[in-house]
Amino acid sequence: MDNPTRDDGAAADEALIARWQGGDQRAATELVGRHAQALARFAVSHGVRDEVEELVQDTFVRAFNSLQSFRADSSLRTWLFTILKRLVLDRQRAERRQRNKVELDEGHAIDEFDALDGMVADEALVRVRQATARLSPMQRDVFALRVNEGLPYAEIARVVESTEGACRVHYHNAMRAIKEYMTDD
């Protein structure tokens, strides 16, 4: 790896996990502080508007309850994103069931969310939001993790359960779609 920054992050997480397992509760504060906002951004990119913090909290609770089974062959960050993604998808499914609706695809759910999300002064920002809302769920996840978090394709592939090569294609397709939308009419 030619990326000391990223490796340092994973190593720091591992050290903090070891400290926490050794009884140091402050290590939990550091671990949560390192990842909470990124998890919240990922939830928001999924169209979650309410209870973002509850989702993030639930992600950490689940992760910490299973830290004894965490193995460092994947990064903690990847694992947290994966847990959050499943919680979000499960919640969205539950909400759809509750509304007793015909299965909507997740892209539509995001459309609804963005259409309702007014009060954006910047016209370019409105276009960007509309463009990202039109991405497929897979493109949206890959794009969000790549652009908002700067994750490498290898990590993204684990979160979205795909391959690095496929994620690279999804990312560039998403970028092309957004550019085309931005420059249309």
Place this chain on the structure above:
Amino acid sequence: MTDCPNGLMRDQLPEYVHGVLSAADAARVAAHLEECGDCRDEVALLETVRADAEGRTPHINVAAIVSALPRPSAVTGRPASGRIRSTRAWQFAAAATLVLAVGSSVLWQRSPEGATQRVADSSQVLPTPASTAPVATAAEQVAPTEGMMFGGGLSDLSLNDLESLLGQMDSVRTLPSSQPESMTPVIAVKDGGKAL
């Protein structure tokens, strides 16, 4: 907005924006940006998207989350909770042996009200880091071997559950998992409400 023909360079732009490239790579990208308007436009777009994502995300109260976490001793002091990780073959073998041993007696070991614990109770299903390895193609995603952890002892399981467990052991690499079983979040209520 056109695409720069230098795909390798474009591929590094998100990491450049996040400052996570090595110094040498960052210098190469910076030099390229000096002479490439397409990539400068793309960087501007990336920064807009990223800033928007940050701007629309509520600030998370770290202390509130930490207060809801288990204490270290409460988790690590537990003797592995009887959980079995799908990635540990020896544990599978041990579980299978135990299943055979208790299979005939499990029915009368159930609790009086007949409640049984589901195998892979979804509220306990967590993706395991080792189980999310990429597979051959995006179109043919094979499930990670999630859902093979379970709480409680094998004697808590019904005969059907035990058969189901054995079935899962056999097909552990072929389970479709992009649709994991519904998870029932056990969300601790925090004080203070949402931070916005």
